[in-house]
Amino acid sequence: MKTYFLPAGLIISLLVSLLIPEPGIFLKELGVIPLCVVVIFFVNGYQTELKELPRDRSFVYALAVTTFICLIISPLLGLLTANFLQLGLGLTLGLLVKSAVPSTLSTCIVMTKLAGGRGNWALMMTVIINIIGVFSIPFMLEITASENISFSIDPLVLLQKLILLVLCPFIAGYLIKKLGLFSPQHPFLTYLPSTMVIVAVWLSLSASAEILYQISINSLGKIVLATIILHFGLMLMAMVAAKMLPIDTGAQVAMALTASQKTLPVAVSILASFDQPVGDAVLFCVMFHFFQLFADAALLPKLKRYYQL
Secondary structure, eight states: HHHHHHHHHHHHHHHHHHOOOOHHHHHHHTTTHHHHHHHHHHHHHHOOOOOOOOOSSSHHHHHHHHHHHIIIIIHHHHHHHHHTOOOOHHHHHHHHHHHHHHHHHTTHHHHHHTTTTTTOOOOHHHHHHHHHHHHHHHHHHHHHHHHSSOOOOOOHHHHHHIIIIIIIHHHHHHGGGGGSSSSSSHHHHHHHHHHHHHHHHOOOOOOOOHHHHTHHHHHHHHHHHHHHHHHHHHHHHHHHHHTSSSOOHHHHHHHHHHOOOOOOHHHHHHHHHSSSSOOOHHHHHHHHHHHHHHHHHHHHHHHHTTTOO
């Protein structure tokens, strides 16, 4: 059930936002989306175990390369892809934001384990890359988006918002865990972040329902093509780079998935912070998330055979 909870919830949120947008618009205007983001990263911090941090030098090499691909190369590849496909302003914004955000905190860890890779490497790389991403995203977006969207992005303002919405709740959750109030693996905590993602997507899409009705089949095709280029382009770069490092095949799997899988909560929180009609940008991020989930799930057996795991 956990595997299908988020995808099913995202589909339902899309349908509800198109059919009955008014409740979502009302809740968005009340400021519910930032609260959802805070809850997501508080729980992520509460569930993080830093004792799993690998101590060997090879992990540091892998982390540095994966971070560079995920946070520096990825936004530049996103910009090239947007220019190549001639996307509209909204879809361009969605692609640039999605390409700038860090790795997804849960999916790539689970899939790394399912592929026979080093789950603890994927976990710690993802946590560290998400923390670094708070500081890299505003400035990479200023570079890639300044000439490609209809409004300006102040990197310092965005940095402040990301610190308040992502970094501070994450640190607070990690520190409060020390009190031992309840298990980090409690079923309620297991589903709470996904639920908050679904709610945030629902509210964002509801506020731009009219824009969503105007999305053409051609635009949907471009979203899929852009997702393929970005996701598998990053994965291929990570696989090639991993071959050059002194790491085993399990670590190479962790690098490939961590560098290429992009988080949805951070992307939605960034788009919500712009206070603009960004329904098509949110739709891009949601479709990217769906595609990477199903594509990588189908790819796992091939990864295991390729790395002989």
